[in-house]
Amino acid sequence: MTILELNAGDTAWVLMSAGLVLLMTPALAFFYGGMVRSKSVLNMMMMSVVSMGIVGVIWVLYGFSMTFGNSWNGIIGNPTEFLGLQGTFDTLIGAEGNQIPLLVFAGFQAAFAIIAVALVSGAVADRMKFGAWVAFAVLWATLVYFPAAHWVFAFDGVVAEKGGFIANQIKAFDFAGGTAIHINAGIAALVLALVIGRRVGFGTKPMRPHNLTLVMLGAGLLWFGWFGFNAGSALGANGLAGMVWINTLAGAAAAMLGWLLVERIRDGHATSLGAASGIVAGLVAITPACAVVSPLGALAVGLLAGVICPLTLGFKVRFGYDDALDVVAVHLVGGLVGTLAVGLFGTQELTGGAAGLFYGGGLEQLGRQALGALAVLIYSGIVSLLIALALKYTIGLRVGTDAEAQGVDLAEHAEQSYDLSRVGYSAYRVAQTLVVPASPLSPITPARNADNVDTKEPVA
Amino acid sequence: MTILELNAGDTAWVLMSAGLVLLMTPALAFFYGGMVRSKSVLNMMMMSVVSMGIVGVIWVLYGFSMTFGNSWNGIIGNPTEFLGLQGTFDTLIGAEGNQIPLLVFAGFQAAFAIIAVALVSGAVADRMKFGAWVAFAVLWATLVYFPAAHWVFAFDGVVAEKGGFIANQIKAFDFAGGTAIHINAGIAALVLALVIGRRVGFGTKPMRPHNLTLVMLGAGLLWFGWFGFNAGSALGANGLAGMVWINTLAGAAAAMLGWLLVERIRDGHATSLGAASGIVAGLVAITPACAVVSPLGALAVGLLAGVICPLTLGFKVRFGYDDALDVVAVHLVGGLVGTLAVGLFGTQELTGGAAGLFYGGGLEQLGRQALGALAVLIYSGIVSLLIALALKYTIGLRVGTDAEAQGVDLAEHAEQSYDLSRVGYSAYRVAQTLVVPASPLSPITPARNADNVDTKEPVA
Amino acid sequence: MTILELNAGDTAWVLMSAGLVLLMTPALAFFYGGMVRSKSVLNMMMMSVVSMGIVGVIWVLYGFSMTFGNSWNGIIGNPTEFLGLQGTFDTLIGAEGNQIPLLVFAGFQAAFAIIAVALVSGAVADRMKFGAWVAFAVLWATLVYFPAAHWVFAFDGVVAEKGGFIANQIKAFDFAGGTAIHINAGIAALVLALVIGRRVGFGTKPMRPHNLTLVMLGAGLLWFGWFGFNAGSALGANGLAGMVWINTLAGAAAAMLGWLLVERIRDGHATSLGAASGIVAGLVAITPACAVVSPLGALAVGLLAGVICPLTLGFKVRFGYDDALDVVAVHLVGGLVGTLAVGLFGTQELTGGAAGLFYGGGLEQLGRQALGALAVLIYSGIVSLLIALALKYTIGLRVGTDAEAQGVDLAEHAEQSYDLSRVGYSAYRVAQTLVVPASPLSPITPARNADNVDTKEPVA
Amino acid sequence: MKLITAIVQPGTLQNVQISLAQHGVSGMTVSEASGYARTRGHTEVYRGAEYTIDFISKVRIEVLCSDDEAADVIELICQSARTGHMGDGKIWSTPVDQVVRVRTGESGDEAL
Amino acid sequence: MKLITAIVQPGTLQNVQISLAQHGVSGMTVSEASGYARTRGHTEVYRGAEYTIDFISKVRIEVLCSDDEAADVIELICQSARTGHMGDGKIWSTPVDQVVRVRTGESGDEAL
Amino acid sequence: MKLITAIVQPGTLQNVQISLAQHGVSGMTVSEASGYARTRGHTEVYRGAEYTIDFISKVRIEVLCSDDEAADVIELICQSARTGHMGDGKIWSTPVDQVVRVRTGESGDEAL
Numbered sequence A, B, C: 001m002t003i004l005e006l007n008a009g010d011t012a013w014v015l016m017s018a019g020l021v022l023l024m025t026p027a028l029a030f031f032y033g034g035m036v037r038s039k040s041v042l043n044m045m046m047m048s049v050v051s052m053g054i055v056g057v058i059w060v061l062y063g064f065s066m067t068f069g070n071s072w073n074g075i076i077g078n079p080t081e082f083l084g085l086q087g088t089f090d091t092l093i094g095a096e097g098n099q100i101p102l103l104v105f106a107g108f109q110a111a112f113a114i115i116a117v118a119l120v121s122g123a124v125a126d127r128m129k130f131g132a133w134v135a136f137a138v139l140w141a142t143l144v145y146f147p148a149a150h151w152v153f154a155f156d157g158v159v160a161e162k163g164g165f166i167a168n169q170i171k172a173f174d175f176a177g178g179t180a181i182h183i184n185a186g187i188a189a190l191v192l193a194l195v196i197g198r199r200v201g202f203g204t205k206p207m208r209p210h211n212l213t214l215v216m217l218g219a220g221l222l223w224f225g226w227f228g229f230n231a232g233s234a235l236g237a238n239g240l241a242g243m244v245w246i247n248t249l250a251g252a253a254a255a256m257l258g259w260l261l262v263e264r265i266r267d268g269h270a271t272s273l274g275a276a277s278g279i280v281a282g283l284v285a286i287t288p289a290c291a292v293v294s295p296l297g298a299l300a301v302g303l304l305a306g307v308i309c310p311l312t313l314g315f316k317v318r319f320g321y322d323d324a325l326d327v328v329a330v331h332l333v334g335g336l337v338g339t340l341a342v343g344l345f346g347t348q349e350l351t352g353g354a355a356g357l358f359y360g361g362g363l364e365q366l367g368r369q370a371l372g373a374l375a376v377l378i379y380s381g382i383v384s385l386l387i388a389l390a391l392k393y394t395i396g397l398r399v400g401t402d403a404e405a406q407g408v409d410l411a412e413h414a415e416q417s418y419d420l421s422r423v424g425y426s427a428y429r430v431a432q433t434l435v436v437p438a439s440p441l442s443p444i445t446p447a448r449n450a451d452n453v454d455t456k457e458p459v460a
Numbered sequence D, E, F: 001m002k003l004i005t006a007i008v009q010p011g012t013l014q015n016v017q018i019s020l021a022q023h024g025v026s027g028m029t030v031s032e033a034s035g036y037a038r039t040r041g042h043t044e045v046y047r048g049a050e051y052t053i054d055f056i057s058k059v060r061i062e063v064l065c066s067d068d069e070a071a072d073v074i075e076l077i078c079q080s081a082r083t084g085h086m087g088d089g090k091i092w093s094t095p096v097d098q099v100v101r102v103r104t105g106e107s108g109d110e111a112l
């Protein structure tokens, strides 16, 4: 194949979508960062941001290859096939007439791997050692995400001859990653929250979001980026992408209204945090289903997620796991809703055969969906647990209680998020300014070097 | 038509533009949200965000059909034609060789409908019941926006055989929605501000923007999104889109400079709020005209808007309507400047015949423009007034004065925007912590459960 | 050529990339704005934002023409050729089959010119007169950027017959602007910092970033936008764009990790400001090289920049120039790393001949790279110095020390960035409210017009 | 000399400021505080969890004055800050030994 | 009457609030402060530059009470705010001449 | 014992801190305030509307000390906070009945 055969329009759309999906990780950093207290927002954002660094590097090195290299029994891709992405420059993939460069696909999928890792961090807000997170991100991406993504996203004959078992044997349908990403990250978040333990004060001290404008910024950018996530997964600019785009709008819109309604009825007020959460829950749920449901079906899927997710928020209090930012209620539950919805609302015309239960297709596809979800749930649950325990008993997962009280930003990053005061409460290089107490009342200098009377000459 | 005939390049651009326009509504939420006081920023953002939910849902249900269904006498589209967007999956629209899927167009236009509704909210900052806004949004979208958009955007033979009367009979030119969106939302904002009444303290208490970085974020994202709004309206990636892109840059740039100049001369200082406002005013003004003026013409249109809009800011004080965030001065006035500018600066080569006054085309096109603007102005003014009055005398538009003083965020959403304090001024579940006064000096517990000495064991 | 020959897919990608690059300037405003103290954030953002206004206008007027008009001896483009961008509407550029409209290219390059100017502002945070910045922006864009961009970006025969000398004679390789933009802006920043002088309190008073979430927002949006900057420079949606996209991800990811590692080792903590800075340094370094290195090469380039840049941070203290936001360490040093990296890591297959030193290509290309960088360094250094001195001794560059102490936002823009207080510390129109002291204890009015008891009737 | 401290509703600051200025009180210092008393706070909801915020925003006003003026200043603040609602606040007066004006070093009543 | 002022660790506020409420103290005013004493602050790093932050976040609690209650209130705060670490803070008491309740104009002990 | 309260320009805090530390004053509490006096504030403009901000940022410094030290502390702050401009602020001293160190329960001069 030569480079001239590619479809520039399809390539343009996937290139753009790759950027959109990449933007979702900073967006997640804001969405999560706004929800923690002001003493841990930087750490919260850093868990997402450093995932961009870590996964960005290992994806190029071996991640793409483990995910899309030729499959070893449907379990894992050959990690040496595209080692360092070498030799991929002139390769195209896709159907005749709609081909795109393999590297564009590799970029698009890189952004998926990044956000999957970042999603997990919401559960361990306020208390995880930064070094432990870095180690977790490397291990989890390698041992959990790349395999799971291989199972779900690697179709036989697209990139390599043989792909993963969920896509090709179980034939569960996961258009843009409800199973591979959201269920996967959601269960890992639950496990990690259990292993790391509850925050000091969980359930007795208030821990309200410190900046809801930041949360809304995150939710807004996530929605924007999600059009790339879902409609980009069509791998071309075509009617399917258009349908998916509409469904991504409809699902999130309906879920937002659903969540607000639940709040209004249950809590008396519809909140902005509820709107932001509803948007994300709807996006999660529509992700696996967006290519196989009609716009009306998307409204139904969104509404379901918008109603079910907020009702599961209380589980963390009831069962006592401190999933700080509700990754379980939003991503695990939302991902399950969406994955199963394929088997309920899928239309024959779109799936190309296997319609969902409500469209006369019987239980077959629903069963496949459940099987796929279960496979990822169990595998991710177990391996995430092993990683978490291994780290806990080696380098340790958690900062000390003093550091936690003072704030993980200061303890782990030696920074503070905001300094809006007009008063500079700090001294620059202590040795220089803070002199040891001398004899009482020795002559002192007047305030000549105060800010507003400094007369030091500007240079040059 | 089969799905293979579509132009993937054009489709990619419109898909992307749809995302860009959708991003404009969160952007507007930040632009507006930063301008209110910190006690009402969440409500301000929620008015935009919930519009995404509401209009996202009703657009799919019947909005697209009312706007682009086959016209009943040029007045309104057939609401049943595309009910639930069903049966649109394989349809393409556009000229031979440049066709795009109908659903991509439907998505692009959905984002227009959303932002039109959200724009209105700036006028009623700080004091509107959230429930009343939800009701207003549903009614206004249905009774005002869909008809007006039908008149202006539905050209005969594009989606349905017959379209709206402003596009096809009056032949006023409104490329991306100066009339249908900005004049329309601007007059509705004025009416709603009049009906809801002035804020407590209007004109006597200071109400300065609480976060100008948020305003600038909104303005920056709006500009970014507006390239989709305007250049996406070319419905293809072509020379026209390129010209429109340049004009969207030039118009906003010139308006920003114009606004800053007015401020510098009149107020003594060029402000950042002025720059942000100038950008938006310029974008509004260039919107209807961007496809028919040259880049030099775009500079002129932008400069005009940048100078005229700030000069109309004082009207709200003079005439005593409390248009809190100046929707009238920016969108109504800016929209009028741009709509009339088509009749002044339109070049023959671009309009394909009817040049503007300054390009030797006489008053004809100017008259058509005025007529189109007037039609929308009157219709929207009257129907918006009826909706506002109906809501006022049924569910009520306005929160109580106590709620207004305390802040509409707390009253309507039970949330506070920022908590940057190191002190947790709250008690989690009051029954648990705030005990009824007992006998004086009964034995008390030392501070063992204080943040920094909590020794509760982490789980697992 | 007629408009039908263009490649819509390539056009869509460049149109989108233009928007992405334009977004980088607001992004820079947030990145820079978050790093200054809260008393100068608005001014910091305004320096970027007004550059969008100024350069947006002069690019249309004569900038594009000076940069891409037919060259006068490789030194400067004919400023009259595309004056006001007139007569460019139907022109296409690019290789047969991959043509895009000239205006799309003009828009894409406009965004480059804007950000180049804005980058300089980081050096003079907190203390520059706004009027002086406006003058500097006009002069520097005209006298420094347009020529330098002409030298580097104007290839013979693309837009005009003859282009600039670095691209065509020296044949230094600068894919997306490491030399023309980052080295250029970096040296100008150094010169301007030297001429304007140190801030009051530099080195003795703490000046920590006031809002690191804003810095991270800037970095996130910069990364997102940079995909347009680099991959858009392929001027088409093709395999090269895909490779560049991947390299833009890999370079920034590796640099982030490198910077964090340096911090962890040197300072004991990996900071969020370090992550944000590392991302930007990596993006700067990969910019000139992204089209000629393999993904593994991109990792190497990124890592180099991530390690070298933070090690040069101390220079400003050692040599006493107050480059407030480290434009030199990030953009000048990063730009040099990347520009020279072309001569080290360039692969034959991608450069089409001249491989880098480590790929067996000898020192030839390295020499060309150094020569190109030097040419821009010297020219920009001298002319920027002349502009800075001219302004210093005419209108003056710097605000007074009182204004600097009080904050340049208030002094230059009569605004304050944040008002998060529940207390309204201001009086609206002083004449109205602040009455001259009368006789002691004259009858006073009770607090009836306080916020929470105002009973003024709402209008209508 | 006396230091008059008043904890009042934020919305009444402007009124207090005007009435003090009208009566020739030359200066004051204002800061933010949160009050907790019989008037309980409000409830907030975040993802279904209810938080009771016991503390309500108040503004603290401090005025230094001579002994004679103290009663008048208290009276003035009391009247201009009164809304008649719960939570209107408290005013108290404490004795001051010495006042110095930083700029000039003057002390006593002259420093006021 | 007395004004009891306590500068304590922010994390202990809830504990102080509860123990005061339990013992019938009807109100208090809280504000934010930064303290500087033998317990030095912490170090922050920004782009390689070290900043020593000498001031540590504290919360200021003020309680007006009658002369008799003063000792009890001090004792209560002292016990409920104690963590045993450096930086636990100080409590002091100053004499108050007069207290007025803004809402009603009542003064003296009735205004408490 | 005395409580010395100073309302000074924010920019002078570092200077005051150093000179107090140099003279053996072991602790202080700092908070933010806004002052209003003969030096009027500044004007801001938002969309053409002018706002006069009457209140200027100040920093409040509080130092507890024994009766003997009071005059010295006042003098030290006065000198190190002086810029010679209007708005340099005020320092005052109030009597303190009792001081307690929370950590140990010590009281009186030992608690300082």
Ligand SMILES: Nc1ncnc2c1ncn2[C@@H]1O[C@H](COP(=O)(O)OP(=O)(O)O)[C@@H](O)[C@H]1O
Pocket (backbone or CB within 6 Å): D007, D034, D035, D036, D037, D038, D039, D056, D058, D085, D086, D087, D088, D089, D090, E026, E027, E028, E029, E030, E062, E063, E064, E065, E101, E102, E103, E112
């Ligand atoms: N004993 C007290 N000590 C210190 N401050 C108090 C005390 N009682 C009340 N306050 C302050 O006064 C404010 C108003 O008091 P509150 O009792 O609610 O109003 P009212 O005096 O109208 O009954 C409280 O929010 C608190 O800041």
Ligand SMILES: Nc1ncnc2c1ncn2[C@@H]1O[C@H](COP(=O)(O)OP(=O)(O)O)[C@@H](O)[C@H]1O
Pocket (backbone or CB within 6 Å): E007, E034, E035, E036, E037, E038, E039, E056, E058, E085, E086, E087, E088, E089, E090, F026, F027, F028, F029, F030, F062, F063, F064, F065, F101, F102, F103, F112
């Ligand atoms: N002389 C003082 N004047 C005013 N406040 C003080 C004084 N000494 C200490 N403080 C306040 O008390 C806080 C705790 O004091 P510190 O000496 O660190 O603790 P401890 O009393 O446990 O030794 C300080 O942060 C400061 O706010």
Ligand SMILES: Nc1ncnc2c1ncn2[C@@H]1O[C@H](COP(=O)(O)OP(=O)(O)O)[C@@H](O)[C@H]1O
Pocket (backbone or CB within 6 Å): D026, D027, D028, D029, D030, D062, D063, D064, D065, D101, D102, D103, D112, F007, F034, F035, F036, F037, F038, F039, F056, F058, F085, F086, F087, F088, F089, F090
């Ligand atoms: N009577 C007063 N009561 C309380 N604080 C005051 C009083 N007068 C002045 N201040 C405080 O002192 C600050 C400086 O006072 P000002 O009169 O402007 O300066 P100067 O003392 O140099 O003339 C004011 O901003 C205010 O915070």
